[in-house]
Amino acid sequence: MASAAKPAPIPGTVIFDGDMAVKGYALNKMCFSFNRAENRKAFLEDEDAYCARFGLSEEQKAAVKARDTLALIEAGGNIYFLAKFVGLFGMNMQDIGAQQTGMSVADFKAKLLAARG
Amino acid sequence: MARIIGGITTSHIPAIGNAITRGQMEDPYWKPFFDAYPPVQDWLEEAKPDAAIVIYNDHGLNFFLDKMPTFAIGAAPQYLNDDEGWGLQPLPPFQGDPELSWHIINSLVEDEFDICSCQEMLVDHGFTVPMSLMFPDQAKRSAIRTIPVAVNLIQHPLPTPARCYKLGQAIGRAVASYEKDTKVVVFGTGGLSHQLDxxxxxxxxxxxxxxxxxxxxxxxxxxxxxxxxxxxxLAGAQGAELILWLVMRGAMSEKVKKLHSNYHIPISNTGAGLLLLENAA
Structure with missing residues (x-):
């Protein structure tokens, strides 16, 4: 886990380090299971039972229920595993980029285009 | 003797794989991106490498947080791609080169890089998207022998840029000491700046x-x-993938010649970079 002094935080960024990997282990393990179609189906059929099977914390269960990416990250979710979760609802990285920044998807895409300068 | 004949960098964004599957390469959004690749494909066609060392990161297909190697190298006769959960269509298997893999593994450990060797290894979009971009033709893609090198970019601590550059140098020494006549190309994938979370x-x-x-x-x-x-x-949480480019660059000689480059914003959430390098004489 964290040992060396951590450098200054970067606003809007959670570093997925040992502390977060421990905190998010159950949540990420559930998301990892979504690589398989039968597991995606099982989640969509009975979400509560599926979360219980992986031993999610209350914070994680609430974030899953809300489909709230920022809360999922706060609860220890890693973005690459969360991608498999949001994919269940047809959301891609631009959809959750918009969600996390409080923008419409169109505005989020416009922001990316604006990076051309 | 084996030798490295070129180094290539390319982004490995999954949306590229989807665009290829859907045949969207001529769409206005995609055209400026895909139009940059034929010179690199032509160079590969001409140079005919026997093997590709592909430096990439696994995004939760082969590795989970239960065991997370910092550097993992494939040593399998073939590598399978599989469902990553969110809809990218898996590609047919890729050919391995166990003999060259084991030579590199032996050489790296002798050189004090204590890597993880993998006799079975699923390769994800970090590996497959660059392969599709470099070899659009399936027959050529499955003909070239590959050595996947996976670098941990999921869970901090990530290996430092300096360490990755040195790993590349050690891979360069490993290839140079391989006795079989083999032309090797090295792909540094991922980047450039982007942040997803x-x-x-x-x-x-x-x-x-x-x-x-x-x-x-x-x-x-x-x-x-x-x-x-x-x-x-400076480059965003996932922009740290620059370390994969540094592995590739370390494997090349001190001086290189740039044959082709392109930079395009945005592909999905990313600044996409392409480079083709040859060792300078």
Missing amino acids: GQRAGFINKDFDLMCMEKIVSDPEALARYSIHDLVR
């Missing part, structure tokens, strides 16, 4: 990317001096 999602840093595109050619040691934290700050 947090309120900072959508962060792209064009100036930093363009500086990296130049320095990776002329002064890679300048890039190797950054910390991972610097890269996250």
Whole structure:
């Protein structure tokens, strides 16, 4: 886990380090299971039972229920595993980029285009 | 003797794989991106490498947090791609080269890089998207022998840029000491700036990317001096993938010649960079 002094935080960024990997282990393990179609189906059929099977914390269960990416990250979710979760609802990285920044998807895409300068 | 005949960098964004599957290469959004690739494909066609060392990161297909190697190298006769959960169509298997893999593994450990060897290894979009971009033709894609090198970019601590550059140098020495006549190309995949997670999602840093595109050619040691934290700050949380480019660059000779380059914003959430390098005489 964290040992060396951590450098200054970067606003809007959670570093997925040992502390977060421990905190998010159950949540990420559930998301990892979504690589398989039968597991995606099982989640969509009975979400509560599926979360219980992986031993999610209350914070994680609430974030899953809300489909709230920022809360999922706060609860220890890693973005690459969360991608498999949001994919269940047809959301891609631009959809959750918009969600996390409080923008419409169109505005989020416009922001990316604006990076051309 | 084996020798490295070229180094190539390319982004490995999954949306590229989807665009290829859907045949969207001529769409206005995609055309400026895909139009940059034929010169590299032509070079590969001409140079006919026997093997490709593909430096990439696994995004939760083969590795989970239960066991997370910092550096893992494939030593399998073939590598399978599989369902990543969110809809990218898996590609047919890729050919391995166990003999060259084991030579590199032996040489790296002798050189004090204590890597993880994998006799079975699923390869994800970080590996398959670059392969599709370099070899659009399935027959050619399945003909070239591959050696996947996976670098941990999921869970901090990530290996430092300096360490990755040195790993590349050690891979270069390993290839140079392989006795079989083999032409090897090295792909450094991923990047450039992007951030997928947090309120900072959508962060792209064009100036930093363009500086990296130049320095990776002329002064890679300048890039190797950054910390991972610097890269996250300057290139976004996933922009730390620049370390994969540094592995590739380390495997090349000190002086290289740039044959082709392209930079395009945005592909999905990312500044996409392409470079084709040859060792300078």
